[in-house]
Amino acid sequence: MIRFEDVSVTYAGAAGPSVRGVDLEVPEGELVLLVGPSGVGKSTVLGAVSGLVPHFTGGTLRGRVTVAGRDTRTHKPRELADVVGTVGQDPLSHFVTDTVEDELAYGMESLGLPPAVMRRRVEETLDLLSLAELRDRPIATLSGGQQQRVAIGSVLTPHPRVLVLDEPTSALDPGAAEEVLAVLQRLVHDLGTTVLMAEHRLERVVQYADRLALLPAPGAPLTVGTPAEIMAVSPVYPPVVDLGRLAGWSPLPLTVRDARRRAGTLRERLTAAPPQPAAPTAPLPPAPVRPAPSPSPLTRLLRGRGPATAPPSAEAAVVESLAVRRGRVEALRRVGLTTWPGETIALMGRNGAGKSTLLAALVGLVEPTAGSVRVGGAAPHRTAPRDLVRRVGLVPQEPRDLLYADTVAAECAAADEDAGAAAGTCRALVSELLPDIADDTHPRDLSEGQRLALALAVVLTARPPLLLLDEPTRGLDYAAKARLVTVLRALAAEGHAIVLATHDVELAAELADRVVILADGEVVADGPTAEVVVASPSFAPQVAKVLAPEPWLTVAQVRRALA
Known part of the structure; x- marks a missing residue:
C-alpha cells in the first residue's frame, strides 16, 4: 500500500538530507509506528506519503514514494486526498469550518459524497470518538485535546485507505488516547486500513504496532522490525522498557501486563528498600526548596536572580471558590488552589476539564465569574501587563503563540x-x-x-515567581523531556512556583510535588503525587502499575533504590 524506494529529502539551505536512503514497504491493513528522537526526519517521512513533501514544503525528493500505486512526485496532495488522510501535530492548521459537525463533513463534501452517506458517517464518527455532545460547538471553544479528536475525526469520515498520523495522542488525556487507539485498531483489523504513525509517547502506542520503523539519527538508515526487536536497540523507549533493561529482562516487556508477570523478584528486592518519603497532606505549608547536589548551568545562570517578587514565605497564588463561565459553558466551579514558592503542581484531568481555563485565570486572560484569584497579592485580570509579567508567566500549549x-x-x-x-x-x-x-x-x-x-x-x-506551562511535553521526545525536567527542577530550587497542566502521567510522576485532578470544572483530588496517581488507574505511571502495591513511580527511583 505504501512503498519507499531509496528516498532522500533535502530542504533548501540545509547542509544535508533530512532523511537518506529510506526503504520501507507497508502492506495493506498494517499499523507501522515510526520512532526516533526529535529532529531525525519522522515528519518528513510522513509528509512524503501524503505528497506534502515536497509539493508543499519544498525541497528535493530523490527516490520514489508510491501510495496505492500512485507516485507522490506526480500526484499532488489533492490528487491523493481520496486515498490518504493526514493529521499533523497542529490540529488548528487542519480546520476550515467553524463547528465540529461541519468539520467532520467537509472532507466528504470535497469528494462529492451523497448527503445520506455523509450524514451516516458523521454520526458514526461522533460516536467513535465520543464527540456527540460537542457536535454543535464552535471549534475555537474546544480544548486542545478535543480539537485533536475533531481533527482525527475529520480524516476518518471520508474512509481513506491510508492514515498518516503525526503525534495523534499528544494532546489527549489517557482515556481519550485509549479511545483513539482503539478506533485505529478497529480500522486496521476490521477494515484493512493502513496506518503509518509517529508518536513520542511510546508507552501509549508501542504495543498496538505490527512493526516499528526506527530512525535513530538524522540521515541514518531506517531499521524495521518487530516492536520487541526495535525496542532492544532504540535510543528512545517507554518507561516499561527502561525498567526491563534495568532489571535485565529478556525479551523486553512492551506492556504493563508483560512487566508485572516478570516483576515478582524485583518487587521483593524493592520491599527491603526504604519507602519514598510521604509528602504532607493539605493544607500544605510553604514547600521546602529541594537541594541540588551540584548546581546545573541553568541554576548558576539564575542564581542571585530568583523570582522577581513575593517574599519567600508568601503564597505564590491563591484561588478561592473560583468560577469561570465561557459562553454557555461553565468551565470552572468552586475551584480552590494555593501554590507555594518552590512547589511544582501538576493539573490533570480529561480534555475539557478546565485545566487551561484555570491557567488562563491565573495569568489574567479570563475574568472570574465568581470567587477570586490572587497572584503575588494582586488580581491578575486587573493588573497592568508590564507589572503582571513580573508576577506570573504562561507558556501556552502552542509556544508559537508567544513568538512574533x-x-x-x-x-x-x-x-x-x-x-x-x-x-x-x-x-x-x-x-x-x-x-x-x-x-x-x-x-x-x-x-x-x-x-x-x-x-x-x-x-x-521577567523572573516571574509563578510559572505556568500548558502541555509542555507535547511534541517532545524522552531526551527533550528529561532536559525540561532538569530545567524546571532548577527553577523550583530557585524558589519559583510551577503549575503544569498536563496529560503526561510520566512527567507528573517525575516532577510534581502535588497532583490536582479536575473533572467538569471542579477539583476532585488534591494531594501528594504518589497518593493521587497511584490511586487512579488512568493517571498512574507505568512503573507504579508494574510495581504496585510498592510505592514506586519512576525508573529513576527504582534505580536509586537498587543502587
Whole structure:
C-alpha cells in the first residue's frame, strides 16, 4: 500500500538530507509506528506519503514514494486526498469550518459524497470518538485535546485507505488516547486500513504496532522490525522498557501486563528498600526548596536572580471558590488552589476539564465569574501587563503563540524590553536552553521542543515567581523531556512556583510535588503525587502499575533504590 524506494529529502539551505536512503514497504491493513528522537526526519517521512513533501514544503525528493500505486512526485496532495488522510501535530492548521459537525463533513463534501452517506458517517464518527455532545460547538471553544479528536475525526469520515498520523495522542488525556487507539485498531483489523504513525509517547502506542520503523539519527538508515526487536536497540523507549533493561529482562516487556508477570523478584528486592518519603497532606505549608547536589548551568545562570517578587514565605497564588463561565459553558466551579514558592503542581484531568481555563485565570486572560484569584497579592485580570509579567508567566500549549518576531535575536530583544531586563538576559537563557541556535534563526524553523525552550526563555526573562506551562511535553521526545525536567527542577530550587497542566502521567510522576485532578470544572483530588496517581488507574505511571502495591513511580527511583 505504501512503498519507499531509496528516498532522500533535502530542504533548501540545509547542509544535508533530512532523511537518506529510506526503504520501507507497508502492506495493506498494517499499523507501522515510526520512532526516533526529535529532529531525525519522522515528519518528513510522513509528509512524503501524503505528497506534502515536497509539493508543499519544498525541497528535493530523490527516490520514489508510491501510495496505492500512485507516485507522490506526480500526484499532488489533492490528487491523493481520496486515498490518504493526514493529521499533523497542529490540529488548528487542519480546520476550515467553524463547528465540529461541519468539520467532520467537509472532507466528504470535497469528494462529492451523497448527503445520506455523509450524514451516516458523521454520526458514526461522533460516536467513535465520543464527540456527540460537542457536535454543535464552535471549534475555537474546544480544548486542545478535543480539537485533536475533531481533527482525527475529520480524516476518518471520508474512509481513506491510508492514515498518516503525526503525534495523534499528544494532546489527549489517557482515556481519550485509549479511545483513539482503539478506533485505529478497529480500522486496521476490521477494515484493512493502513496506518503509518509517529508518536513520542511510546508507552501509549508501542504495543498496538505490527512493526516499528526506527530512525535513530538524522540521515541514518531506517531499521524495521518487530516492536520487541526495535525496542532492544532504540535510543528512545517507554518507561516499561527502561525498567526491563534495568532489571535485565529478556525479551523486553512492551506492556504493563508483560512487566508485572516478570516483576515478582524485583518487587521483593524493592520491599527491603526504604519507602519514598510521604509528602504532607493539605493544607500544605510553604514547600521546602529541594537541594541540588551540584548546581546545573541553568541554576548558576539564575542564581542571585530568583523570582522577581513575593517574599519567600508568601503564597505564590491563591484561588478561592473560583468560577469561570465561557459562553454557555461553565468551565470552572468552586475551584480552590494555593501554590507555594518552590512547589511544582501538576493539573490533570480529561480534555475539557478546565485545566487551561484555570491557567488562563491565573495569568489574567479570563475574568472570574465568581470567587477570586490572587497572584503575588494582586488580581491578575486587573493588573497592568508590564507589572503582571513580573508576577506570573504562561507558556501556552502552542509556544508559537508567544513568538512574533522574525528571528531568535529579535524575540530576545523584545522579551528584555517587555520585562525591563538588562540587554542580553533572554539571549543568555536561550543559549543555555538551546545551544547552537543562531541569532538569525526564524522561530518557525525550530522544532516543537526548540520552540518550547525559546518560549520558556522569553517568559523567564521577567523572573516571574509563578510559572505556568500548558502541555509542555507535547511534541517532545524522552531526551527533550528529561532536559525540561532538569530545567524546571532548577527553577523550583530557585524558589519559583510551577503549575503544569498536563496529560503526561510520566512527567507528573517525575516532577510534581502535588497532583490536582479536575473533572467538569471542579477539583476532585488534591494531594501528594504518589497518593493521587497511584490511586487512579488512568493517571498512574507505568512503573507504579508494574510495581504496585510498592510505592514506586519512576525508573529513576527504582534505580536509586537498587543502587
